[in-house]
Amino acid sequence: xxxxxxxxxxxxxxxxxxxxxxxxxxxxxxxxxxxxxxxxxxxxxxxxxxxxxxxxxxxxxxxxxxxxxxxxxxxxxxxxxxxxxxxxxxxxxxxxxxxxxxxxxxxxxxxxxxxxxxxxxxxxxxxxxxxxxxxxxxxxxxxxxxxxxxxxxxxxxxxxxxxxxxxxxxxxxxxxxxxxxxxxxxxxxxxxxxxxxxxxxxxxxxxxxxxxxxxxxxxxxxxxxxxxxxxxxxxxxxxxxxxxxxxxxxxxxxxxxxxxxxxxxxxxxxxxxxxxxxxxxxxxxxxxxxxxxxxxxxxxxxxxxxxxxxxxxxxxxxxxxxxxxxxxxxxxxxxxxxx
Numbered sequence: 209x210x211x212x213x214x215x216x217x218x219x220x221x222x223x224x225x226x227x228x229x230x231x232x233x234x235x236x237x238x239x240x241x242x243x244x245x246x247x248x249x250x251x252x253x254x255x256x257x258x259x260x261x262x263x264x265x266x267x268x269x270x271x272x273x274x275x276x277x278x279x280x281x282x283x284x285x286x287x288x289x290x291x292x293x294x295x296x297x298x299x300x301x302x303x304x305x306x307x308x309x310x311x312x313x314x315x316x317x318x319x320x321x322x323x324x325x326x327x328x329x330x331x332x333x334x335x336x337x338x339x340x341x342x343x344x345x346x347x348x349x350x351x352x353x354x355x356x357x358x359x360x361x362x363x364x365x366x367x368x369x370x371x372x373x374x375x376x377x378x379x380x381x382x383x384x385x386x387x388x389x390x391x392x393x394x395x396x397x398x399x400x401x402x403x404x405x406x407x408x409x410x411x412x413x414x415x416x417x418x419x420x421x422x423x424x425x426x427x428x429x430x431x432x433x434x435x436x437x438x439x440x441x442x443x444x445x446x447x448x449x450x451x452x453x454x455x456x457x458x459x460x461x462x463x464x465x466x467x468x469x470x471x472x473x474x475x476x477x478x479x480x481x482x483x484x485x486x487x488x489x490x491x492x493x494x495x496x497x498x499x500x501x502x503x504x505x506x507x508x509x510x511x512x513x514x515x516x517x518x519x520x521x522x523x524x525x526x527x528x529x530x531x532x533x534x535x536x537x538x539x540x541x542x543x544x545x546x547x
Contacts, residue, residue, distance in 0.1 A: 209432030212425045217451025219421050220288050220297045221459055229410040230403030232285035237394030242418025244387030251380035260376045269372045274389025276365040283358035290351030298338045298449035299355030307363030315367050318437050331478025337471030373434050383426045450475045
């Protein structure tokens with residue numbers, strides 16, 4: 209998940225480094241097309257993975273996720289083009305935790321923990337610091353609106369992607385198809401806004417954005433959603449503006465003020481707070497009710513997350529009456545039968 213955010217943070221700096229050679233909508237379309245083809249090609253190595261694409265509900269999620277992906281990338285690139293690389297990334301991602309939490313709560317009933325709320329608040333505060341005049345930011349009101357819209361759309365994408373990753377476990381299949389659908393949605397822009405598609409620097413930009421910052425990032429992000437909750441994933445996405453700011457400094461030579469560095473430290477602090485979750489909910493063990501287990505950490509920090517699994521998946525025979533209460537991280541136990 210964190211690796212996806214670091215790669216995603218290269219989008220803004222890459223555009224600034226190579227130049228504005230194509231419109232945001234067309235560029236988003238090319239990103240979807242190249243990335244989708246690459247992921248689908250990798251999925252073809254195991255044709256059995258496509259067998260999970262059955263049922264109206266699965267295909268509805270595939271199409272809806274593809275449409276949201278197209279909308280997010282277009283809105284995000286508009287924000288980047290109007291507010292700059294680092295600031296465009298910050299504005300687009302800063303609102304994701306709030307929108308993700310609300311969407312996950314309303315759609316899937318995911319609980320909002322105190323650590324998540326505190327971490328999200330701290331990280332958003334750090335993102336706001338980057339917009340202060342003392343941080344040297346370039347603020348465009350219209351770009352801000354595009355960024356907020358991108359954050360809202362990405363929150364919906366996060367929730368639907370989590371559902372899709374459950375129905376279609378192979379991330380190459382699910383992500384590749386959703387990206388190809390996104391390319392179809394953006395095809396009119398690709399046909400009418402050719403820009404400098406044939407120029408070497410444009411080809412290089414499209415290749416990087418399509419293969420790395422789209423194909424690889426979406427695959428890593430979707431894979432990460434199998435291990436973390438949607439609202440926590442939204443908070444972790446705040447690592448993207450941090451990466452974008454640091455890369456803009458190292459690669460583009462942009463100088464960060466004390467305020468900007470403080471903002472980056474605040475964002476990182478928010479991520480670490482959000483990564484420390486409390487105990488998982490207690491689950492009744494009747495029939496096929498879920499247990500809650502603690503998977504290992506993701507990325508650089510310990511990130512215990514309660515993941516529901518069916519009891520038959522872990523070879524546990526539930527008692528007729530009782531409860532499962534997670535204890536030490538990495539373990540789960542079933543208390544003595546009660547009642």
